[in-house]
Amino acid sequence: MSNNTSNRGFNRRSFLKVATAASVASVIGLPSLGMERVLAARRAKDSYKMIFIEVQPDAVAGSWSQGIAEVLKTQQIIDYQLLDGQSKVDVQISLMDTAITQGVDAIFLQPTDSVAVGPSIQKAKDAGIPVITLNIDSTEAHASHVEMNHYFGAIDIADALGKAMGGKGNVVILNAPPGIIIRDQRTNGFKKGLEKYPDIKIIADQSAEWDRKKAADVLSALLVANKDITGVYGVNDEMALGAVDVLKSKGLLGKVMVFGNDGEKAALESIEAGELTGTQYTDVFQQGRFAGSVATVLATGGVNPTAFQQQSHLLMPYFILTKDNVGQIQPNQRWG
């Protein structure tokens, strides 16, 4: 595409020559001349534009955006815009296209799918735009990936839950609907973590669609069939809180251990109130700030997004919070 402007007057043979040269150049990773111009222009700019394409509006994405905006605002030269992907991968692809056309200087992306956004990321790279993904990585290498630690976090949750249950009993997972990588990473990590406790059995793994009310309904139904549930893992905090709602109404609080995931404000309050047993906490504001910082450096420095041999991974530190340590999380670290 970038070569299209200069093909007038070319005969077929010279076109082939140029094409071969271009492909050789791209294989050995030499930045093309066009790219160099783009990057030089970016370094010389005095105002920048960045876009965050979220999957859908929710507590996590909102808090990221807040963290990103916090950092970008201090630069005073960066215009920032949040776009809703409406949970649809084709909408995200279209928004990526629009952002590239606008010539933004960096794109934050929470992909709906690792593979499907690949070509869009490729297009952004061709246009010299760094892409920073949040939580869900893409199969297409890009500037940077900033994520909560889903897999190892879930292992630690399983460990904490196993301890709280005294090493034995029956557990149910209130899960996300299939099709999202986070779901798989968290579920697999959780199962891995429980391997340490051979006397704990997972007796149900059902989708509650990320939703508090839905989770309450699912757990109510499960409790009717299985009286001896002693542990619940909600794959996000909302679903864990839904479980707490049910247990509270049935007077089972304290008898059934419930862990969530993410660590949003409501979950921390529930832990402090002695209802939710625990959760994995990540400072999502901080995650947003990291992403914002990375983008600022890459964009204002005019860094070629394809320059790195290896894509950078920023893994956020996390804590397993229970009643014992929840107080350590300061009010300004509480998000959601």
Place this chain on the structure above:
Amino acid sequence: MTDNNILLKARGLSKQYGAVQALDNVDMDLRLGQVHALVGSNGAGKSTLVKILTGAVAPDSGKLLIEEHPISGNTRAMLDAGIACIYQDSQLVPALSVLDNIMLGRQPTRRFGFLDRKTQRDIVTALLAKHDLQLDLDSPVLALPPVQQKEVEIAKALSLNARIILMDEPTAALSHAEVEKLFRSIRRLREQGVAILYISHMLDEIFTIADQVTVIRDGKVRLSVPIAEISKKMLIETMLGQELSAEVRVTQKQSHASTEVALECRGLSKTGLFENINLQVHSGEIVCLTGLVGAKRSELVRAIFGVEPADRGEIFVYGEPVKIKHPLDAIRLGMGFVPEDRRRDGLFMSLSLGLNIIMAHLSSATRLGLLAQGTIRSVGNEQIADLGIVPARLDAVPRSLSGGNQQKVLLGRWLTGNTRIIILDEPTVGIDVGTKANIYALLRKLAAANKAVLIVSSDIEEVLTVADRVVVMAQGRVTGNFDQTQISQELILRAASGEVM
């Protein structure tokens, strides 16, 4: 008597629906090149006859002959036999062109289902030329004025090689000038030898266009004569049952009418429907609003009750000027309305009688947003007992009730609460004689209780029986207003035919 011109013979057609004899031994002849008018009041049996002719229903007994060949069967068979019907409701596809509508489902095609537009156009053009119809073939029918839509339907019937065309109220949606245009088309059809059965309530039209007229009443043919041999007055008398006048006199009633005007309309008008209507109903008075079908009486009472409000004019309730924009306004003013089609517009067929009765006064039976079952029971039981509704069970549903009992349920709805003005549209249509008397007695009782009662009725016998005062309408205007001393059948009939008294 042999008559070579007879195209279609109907002999001894009978059809019974439940207890109702819709058609009783009907004979009729349709002749080549003749416009044959079929008239009768609502429920006289016209539509049943049409359904038999189009094959939509089969007669219980009797036969149909086309040129002495017996025919029978479903709609398709009747079409093939050459009988087409132009229904009151359009049988056209609005978005399709005239060309496609005329040959709907029969468009000539070439290979792979592609339309052969040229052949189709040639066929239709020839057809229209033959019958001297002028239509823009490419215009969608929804863009055509109503008369041209009728002409498209005629062309469609002709393209089916129909030799007998039934027209059910073809002028219902047409303006005066358009009616003239349609008549010109009909006359051309007549010249071509097409037999036309023309069904209409518009007597003026019948005297203009028809050659022969057949009157049916209560399922029987009462008269079938060339139009030249009958006067308008006689026709109306036959339709409404003239022989009644010998026995049925104006019943001397004890009127309870007071001087208090409960409901009054002044200059009420609705464009295209009725014009400058003045009407008074006193407390304790029963006023019958009568006239021929098409006089727009139902439209008037629906406007008064706020179903489709009038455009201009004033309504007064107990002397107070009021604005009624919605039935709720009317109900708040103490008005009740029993519609003509009680199954469609009145009853909730799958709700219990108790709920049906309380429906217009739900707020009085609601406690903290919940229905008070006790109130519903007591109110419902009271009405069931008062009105003698059978079965006397609150949990019965209207579906299982006879017409008369259904009507009583609707009456019961308005007898609860503070209803002071009751409007009834054709309250006894489809109700047997015994229950009719029952309902009349109820209405009289209402009047005695100082309620104002306004009844729309086409049944002259009913009017003479129950009315304290009769208001006659014709073509959207009041043409007569008679108090008890003046009421006579002749005056009513003359007013109904449009003569202003």
Place this chain on the structure above:
Amino acid sequence: MLKFKSLRKTSANFGLIWFYLVVFIVFSLVAPIFRTTQNLTNILSAYSHIGIVAVGMTFPLLLGGIDLSVGSIMGLVAMVVFDATLLFHLPGWVGILAGLLTGILAGLFNAFLIVRVKIQPFIATLATLTAYRGLTYAISGRQINPDLTVVAIKDPLLLSIDGRFGQIPFAFVYLIVIVIVTMIFLRLTRFGINMYSVGGNLLASRLAGINVDRVKVLGYALSGFFTAIATLVLMSRMRSTQEGLGQGLELSAIAAAVIGGVSLNGGIGNTFGAALGAFLIGTLSTGLILIGVTGYAPQVVIGVILIIAVSYDRFTVARRKRRWLELQHNDSALIGSGASRT
């Protein structure tokens, strides 16, 4: 001249084209970046597949029905293709054929529920919306082998479905071809005319001897078929799928069709309008982002346009009726005076 007039009478397309041009010009003036080739290419590429689904949706709508299941059909078709290529390693053409067949079968099953079981289209396709989505989860190769979530389809045939002729995305070319073919089908073939007949006046169609059931079956099958084509285009671009693919697509497609002048009462509209409707939505969404309107405002704007489109339809019908009524009223005044003289 006559032709021109009748075209204007038959379609709301004229108004829509004007409106589209106005929107286009306004955005071009306000946001210079809007009129760049690249942006126009983006819009064509982002909304062509919705246009294709909207074309398919036109058929059930013309029949006076609706197909709420298109989003789930998309998910199902994509998963069938995904499984065929990534799970069973079948060649691309098998996946493509299986996908198209799945779309048609899903449409035929909808038709079966509507025509044979006689369930209202809204309810029938609401049921299959859930059922097809459930089936998609059940057959998901991503669940059977979680590693496939990060594997892209590499089959050259499948990947070649989406691409570009210069600046023109293939998807748009497909849409153009589909619109031309369906317009010919609707206007020039007996089956097409029958679609309008059945949707415009069911009883009249039946009386005219049209095989109403067969027309309905074809309509829903076409909806499934075109959804399958749109799915293949989208998959070729994404090189993968997810269980949730296509969620909410039915609303976009119905909105596009209705904005494009297809009546929800049936019998009115065409596929060109539906496709144009999709691009109107696309142009508005993209244009609003480019002029800096963010968040959820674009969705509100599209809702408003939808309301305008539907009420415009009602408005024209009401106006025509009023005109005829007035005509009639003036004439009946004449009758009245004539009658009183006799």
